[in-house]
Amino acid sequence: MTIQVREYALLTCDTTVPGNIDLGVISPPTFDWLVELQQQWGNSVQLLNREGKQFLRLGSYVGYLQSPAGEGIEILPKTQIAVTDKPEPLRQMLQRMLQVSAGISPREASVAALQKRRQPLHEWIFSEFLHYLVELVRRGLRFDYHLTEDDDSAYIRGQLDMNRQIRQPPGRGTRFHVRYDEFTPQRIENRLLRTALDSVLKLTKDSENWRMANTLSHQLSDIQPVADPLPKMKSWSEGKYLFAYRTIKPWCQLILEKLNPDFQKGASQGISLLFPMEKLFEKWVGHGLAKAxxxxxxxxxxxxxxxxxxxxxxxxxxxxxxxxxxxxxxxxxxxxxxxxxxxxxxxxxxxxxxxxxxxxxxxxxxxxxxxxxxxxxxxxxxxxxxxxxxxxxxxxxxxxxxxxxxxxxxxxxxxxxxxxxxxxxxxxxxxxxxxxxxxxxxxx
Known part of the structure; x- marks a missing residue:
């Protein structure tokens, strides 16, 4: 189940209260998870404040939260003072602002794309990432040469390591210590894409997204994911030969940064995909000023x-x-x-x-x-x-x-x-x- 609220809304575990976009009713396990999440983040993220035993007040963050129990909370921008029961325009506005903030180029609208804009924010991000990854795989991934060392090769390939070869024990004279360059898809850009894909496959609840992610996972099965992806994003090459990768990079970075497990510790992790509304608005205004x-x-x-x-x-x-x-x-x-x-x-x-x-x-x-x-x-x-x-x-x-x-x-x-x-x-x-x-x- 997913509820829609907007910034500064109240969240309560009192199920007798009628909910609306400024008052979200959640289960006690989700309530306790949110309290724990804020304690883990400390002062670095002012996600919410406690107001009594059964109420939490959200801050100026928008996005999507999903507790380990599977309950989702979509937090939308608050663009007017009066209460509104129409979350769809707020969601689409947030998507436009997010694209500008992340430096994402727009693509042409289609019936399928317009339908995906009605998805919760995280599923929309997943679907956009998968769309660009399908296109990239169709056009062909970039390969690169990587130095490989083999201490037990049955034949000589590349360069023979003579110092180690002459120290071979008796009976292993037919095994060779070699060093050679192998042309493989194991370049850092592909490995980061595979890491983001694994996160999407694990977290998505949308049947179409899961189907696309599962197919891509089989197609990229030979590529190794990255254990600690965030520092590796700095190694993403911007060379002309990787021009086809430029459109997917912001989506990959968005998934790897916002779904970073370091923000959520413990055996049961939920989804946390949050954005400070002040920064999104600042980028959106800057985009408008630049055009004018x-x-x-x-x-x-x-x-x-x-x-x-x-x-x-x-x-x-x-x-x-x-x-x-x-x-x-x-x-x-x-x-x-x-x-x-x-x-x-x-x-x-x-x-x-x-x-x-x-x-x-x-x-x-x-x-x-x-x-x-x-x-x-x-x-x-x-x-x-x-x-x-x-x-x-x-x-x-x-x-x-x-x-x-x-x-x-x-x-x-x-x-x-x-x-x-x-x-x-x-x-x-x-x-x-x-x-x-x-x-x-x-x-x-």
Whole structure:
């Protein structure tokens, strides 16, 4: 059984409570597994918080969890304040954002592909990986030469190791110590693909995915999997002769990283395929800004050029050091103009237009933008906070002024079209030439 919830939903093991997308009802074994999972992760992943004996509050992670008992929890993005019972649009939006974040090229839509988009996130990832692997096997895997040493060869092949051969004991004069290059498919890229395939075959519950994975497993039976695959991903070659491997690499990496068993210890492991929503939204906004950017401007993501302050430690002969790096999500510049933008995965509310609630804008975020404005723009210019569009934040807010020279805009971002919502801010942000026009992103 699989339930659908969204970010910050409550999970409870009280079966008398009616469930919805903001309140998921799970079994006591799954509840206990989630508590144990959070304890294993510690502070590295704020997956959930305990609220009473029978309630858990999810954090800002989306994806899929499956307990060892087989109970699945699909966590979808929260894109509006009101409760909705339609998970399908949220799932498809998450898939588009995930493709952009992972650097995955879209492929043409078909009836089968559209049907697979209705699958839970992990099964969709599995099906995409298997699709590309089938195509790669059909076109042919790349082989490579690997040095092989044989201490008991019946015939001479390649190079004879004379030092070891002359020390052969009596009666073994017909056996040879040889060293030779063998042309095999045991290159690291193929072994990583086989490792990811083994994970899919073990974890998938979809009959079509299992059938494809089982067939591929027989076809790749001669390839050895990798015991510790994550460090080996750095050895994946990007050479031109491996051009056919480029489309499948992000899917392989996605499976190996997110299904890494190091995150789940114990005899009974479930599935944990989680993504921080803040990072997905940041990548999605960056994708939209890059498409809208005027050709005379350049866009830098996570710029690391400025620090908040300098300090000279008290030790003798110590030199001045830069402390507290300032990294805006987006820095747009031309020869004489620059803009600073930051993406925040938070839901603003125009109904909270008062000095107490301030639309839901975080004071810390405003302080952060103030620091960006003085360090990156020398206290003069235009800045923007970008939030997801929702029914109570459909149009940009009026400008916020730190002073007469430094202005901050709060602008909604349409997560469906992948564009900023047009407004008065466009009069000053001349760097964004194509904003606010209805258009689909065309990603499957």
């Amino acid at each position: 950017l005027h050709p005379d401007f350049s866009l830098a993501m996570q710029s690391r050029e400025q620090y908040l302050l300098t300090h000279t430690p008290v030790e003798n002969n110590a030199s001045a050091e830069s402390w507290f790096m300032l990294r805006p999500d987006f820095y747009i510049e031309a020869k004489s103009t620059a803009f600073v933008l930051d993406a925040k995965w938070k839901l603003l509310d125009r109904r909270q237009a008062n000095s107490a609630e301030k639309y839901g804008i975080s004071q810390a975020d405003v302080y952060q933008m103030f620091a960006y404005g003085h360090k990156y723009l020398a206290g003069k210019g235009q800045m923007m906070l970008i939030y997801p569009q929702n029914p109570f934040f459909e149009i940009p807010l009026p400008a916020f002024e730190f002073d007469k020279d430094l202005t901050l805009w709060c602008v909604p971002f349409d997560v469906e079209s992948g564009k900023l919502v047009s407004g008065e801010w466009q009069n000053t942000f001349t760097c964004l030439a194509d904003v606010g026009k209805p258009a689909g992103v065309g990603i499957v």
